[in-house]
Amino acid sequence: MKTRTISLILAVVVTLTGFAWFFRQLSFVSVGLAANSEVQAALRRSLSDQKSLARSDPSHAAVYRQRFEEVRLLLTRMEILSLTGRKLTSALEGTLLALVALVIASGSIIYLIEHRRREQRLVQLRESLMALSRGEPVASPLGKRRDLIGRISLMIESTSNAIDRDRRRMRSLEHLSSWQEAARRHAHEIRTPLTAARMEVARLLSWAGQQLPAEQAALASAQASIFEELERLRAFTTAFTSFAMLSPPRLVPLDLARFLEDFAGTFASAWPGLRLESQQGGGRCEVMMDANLMRQLLVNLANNSAQASDGRTGLLRLRAWREGKQVLADVADDGPGIPASVRDRLFEPYTTTRQIGEGMGLGLSICKKIMLDHGGDLDLVSSERGATFRLTFPAGDELRG
């Protein structure tokens, strides 16, 4: 038998014994008072007095007789109480003892059942912790009970979610970092020969102009054409560079809702055919962010929406709100939306729905990197119409503690 059970039984026995002893003292006193011989003697004296009074004052004999009968009745009851007092005490004791025993027994049974349940839940909790230590996702295994174990379970679930979220962020960051490194090398490898080629072409065309004065016009045209292509290559490497050399954010506390509202006002006419609309969200939306990078992110998203609208008038809605320890913002357009075929790799570099030569497919990767560098994330969320991107920030007050 476990020590806990023995302790419980001992506690019950001690409680019952203590209660029985206490009540015995109490009931002896109460019954003793009821059947007290001095009380009875006093009542008998009162009877005798009534009789004496009746004899000395016969005119009021009926009154004294009535009083006598009242006292006699009381005396009779006292006599019966003194005869049955011990039995009455025992019955009261027994009943109360049974009631107390019932209460204690019920409490003990409930305690034992609860203890067994708690043990089972602790086993589940331990399994959750083991799963967490193995890096596996943990769903709250202990239902919705809000007791201590339930709260610990929810904390484990919350920790598991946070770890999972961080892990995904780290994977995305590592993935984008490797792409950034590749882009940086490509830019470098292209930019160096590109500069040399430009200089050699200029020198060649200059020499050709001296040798063939009659062909000046043709040579100028060829030069313009070659320089245009070289300029395209330079722009290509510049895009690479901007992705590869993305600066780390300089975080300052800002109200995201206010920022979105300002952005919608400032860039209201930046995209012909795209109307920007800022909507009121809810709660404090303070976040730690780099305004320049965030502006770049919003411009990228707005560019995509404007290009996807294909000449039609479109609407881009911006909305920020507080949700728990996070601040969220949706950037939603009413365009054709994202094709299902590219959704899974939407944020990977060089993923684009445009024709070859119309874009590098780096814009959303840059946006993703910016959000990850802010300690948040960028996701595509499902919507009835158009494309909706959700920006997730840790709330500013949570970051500051």
Next chain:
Amino acid sequence: MASTQVTCRSAAIACLLAVLGAAAPRGDVPHVLARPDGAILIRLPASPLTGDRVKTQLRSGLTTAFVLLTKGRDSEDHERKLGARVEIRYELWDENYIVAVIDGTGRRESRTIDSYAHLVDWWSHAPILLGAPSPLRQSGAVAVTLEMVPFSPEEEADTQRWLAHSLNTSSSRAASGQGAASPQPSEGLLDIIIGTAIHRQAILSFHWDVRVEASPPK
């Protein structure tokens, strides 16, 4: 032939004597008498009334009942039981004893006796009819039991009502803080406890083994 056994829960000495089978005087036993007309009577000894506890009980003002039960065998050797009851109440105002005898045929006879000495005298001389005609065998052995019950059913019911009312009223007052009595959940349980505890029960018992004697004619 006859022996007297006195049992009393509180009187340890009497119990000891009974256990040891202390012999009682020959005259201190009941006489079961078979009359020529077929009736059977019993004449009780004075000893049950002379003990201190009985005297105190008789003077209490309660209606003390002496329940008499005889067991014997008839001519066909079947067990037969006969009984009677004597109720004695000391009237505190008039200072006399009101005695009622309910004999074996159910007939009730009351009388007033003015003193304890006369009561004992009446008790030890008045024959009580157990049955007529007698079902008991002549000269057969008879077991006689006399039990003293300290109060009557009416007094029992009155005390139960009074105590239940007092406790309920006080608990109601305590609960409501007012004088008005209202039913409490515990009242039923309390009534049961009171009803079980305040209950008539013999507090003294006397037992004799005697033989049926032939009685002289009236």
